[in-house]
Amino acid sequence: MFELIAEEQLRTATDDDAVLLWAAQGLTGGARAWTSGRAVAVASPALSGRDRIAVRGPVAELLPLLDEVIALVGPSYRPFGDADLLAELCARHDGLEALGRFGWMQRTATGLPTLDTGSGSGSGDGRPVAHWLAPDELDEAADLIDRHFPTSHAHPHRPGVRAWAGVRDGVGRLTALAADAWPAPTVGLLAGVVSDPVHGRGRGHAAAACRLALAGILGRSPRAALMVDAWNEPAIGLYRRLGLDHRQLAAAAQRRATGAAGADAAVRSR
Missing domain, CATH: 3.40.630.30 (Gcn5-related N-acetyltransferase (GNAT))
Known part of the structure; x- marks a missing residue:
């Protein structure tokens, strides 16, 4: 695991991925980023109301990296990233439970x-x-x-x-x-x-x-983005009319003792 200490390093490691660059917050305020092979994880405290870990990369490389990062930052941090990636992470990691999907929408200047x-x-x-x-x-x-x-x-x-x-x-x-x-x-x-x-x-x-x-x-x-609940079609339609493209993300958390995500998963996902 290698820590990225400059935003330019992170931009290169993530192919300029807006989700991870937003999560990094310029690597200030306690945010930190790591890479292992092609996997990248960015941990940011109290970001938009939650401790979050933005993730990217092949699952086989991301699984051990995520375990190392969570061991460093603690279980309050919720992984999030592209929906298919999070689904595979939860399927292959016994300690994670899915919290739900949501939209990331963005446009350029x-x-x-x-x-x-x-x-x-x-x-x-x-x-x-x-x-x-x-x-x-x-x-x-x-x-x-x-x-x-x-x-x-x-x-x-x-x-x-x-x-x-x-x-x-x-x-x-x-x-x-x-x-x-x-x-x-x-x-x-x-x-x-x-x-x-x-x-x-x-x-x-x-x-x-x-x-x-x-x-x-x-x-x-150069870019503006937002997060929107997956069920909120009127809002998604408004944001599309304002020029924002949609990308489906998902979030996960450390598995609770009950193992049940609960009816509020959609609300908890963001």
Whole structure:
């Protein structure tokens, strides 16, 4: 097992894989990366609400590497990576249980149409316009998250978010949010996307918040990405319309004593 101490080493070892580069967070904040043969594992503490190990490589080489990494960082770390790879890992490793599948979606800063944030449109054209939230708006944002997306890892009162994009309706209510969160040097993350089901949903408010957050991310990073629940087809459709491609990931954890994943596997997977 060889530790990678520079992001350029990690980029070479992973063929510039956005998932592992995002997980590495520039190899800062306690994140560490190792390789063995063609296998790579990146352990990152408290990343998007969880201790995580992003993995890649042939299963035969990854199995011993993962055991060594978990022995170093502890059992709280959850492996995640491409869905087929995680399925094979769980099938061949008695100590791992599958937690469920989810989507990783990403787009690049170049080669796609520029995101229209609506900031230059007239006030009477009817389109929702997002803005970056000021500090005195964060309590209201937290209330919107708590009421309509309580499982969000991104939250105005917790660390990890760089900035919040928000939309207000015609009477001044905060109706939608999107966060620029847990940024890595070459991959920024969109998170905390929520809209008020009465006053914001179906009116393009969440899309406007996402466009502004994505434009902010892509203004400084070559790639923007997000994680989305596998069952959330409306959200996946929105993100596709914003130019993001879908990649299926999965997560695993150290096997519990009961051996049962439970009905909440889809929620626990991310």
